Amino acid sequence: MNRTLLAGILAGIAMFAWASIAHIALPLGSVGVSEIPGEPAVLNSMQAALGNNDGLYLFPAMGSDNDMTAYAHKLAVSPSGLLIYRGPGAKPMEPSQLVIEFLTETLEALIAVWLLTKTRINGYLRRVGFFAVVGVICSLGTNLSYWNWYGFPASYTMVYMMIQVVQFICAGLVAAAMIRKLA
Numbered sequence: 001m002n003r004t005l006l007a008g009i010l011a012g013i014a015m016f017a018w019a020s021i022a023h024i025a026l027p028l029g030s031v032g033v034s035e036i037p038g039e040p041a042v043l044n045s046m047q048a049a050l051g052n053n054d055g056l057y058l059f060p061a062m063g064s065d066n067d068m069t070a071y072a073h074k075l076a077v078s079p080s081g082l083l084i085y086r087g088p089g090a091k092p093m094e095p096s097q098l099v100i101e102f103l104t105e106t107l108e109a110l111i112a113v114w115l116l117t118k119t120r121i122n123g124y125l126r127r128v129g130f131f132a133v134v135g136v137i138c139s140l141g142t143n144l145s146y147w148n149w150y151g152f153p154a155s156y157t158m159v160y161m162m163i164q165v166v167q168f169i170c171a172g173l174v175a176a177a178m179i180r181k182l183a
Contacts, residue, residue: 046085127176
């Protein structure tokens with residue numbers, strides 16, 4: 001049990017390390033993300049309309065009556081999108097954000113290690129392959145849905161899927177070395 005826990009924690013560290021490299025040292029974190037032309041005017045307009053009402057906004061709004069015909073018309077004549085808005089005062093890279101990210105990746109790694117221990121998969125590369133498959137499953141869950149439903153750019157979607165799969169492969173490289181023999 002202690003070796004399994006240690007494998008999960010070290011695998012989480014490996015996941016966090018790769019994600020940090022992918023987002024900070026490599027240009028992967030900015031693929032598919034664009035700057036808004038005329039940003040000051042847009043930001044002033046958003047602040048005037050939303051103030052400090054942080055939230056996730058889908059536009060154009062469907063309306064409380066859920067009238068699909070009216071909504072289809074709105075989509076035909078208006079721009080559409082998804083906006084995550086925070087009022088003024090946000091700070092970049094808060095320590096709490098990094099801690100939450102690390103804990104999330106460690107939890108993912110611990111779950112993957114636990115799942116691996118419930119299999120009869122032997123052999124280092126096969127165990128790493130198990131983690132790669134878990135990574136593919138995890139990357140499909142949200143990324144393709146966001147691309148499909150909300151119009152996330154295909155380049156952004158593919159890069160983030162790749163980042164997640166590589167995270168799990170990194171975790172698998174560590175965990176497979178520590179979980180040597182399974183039932």
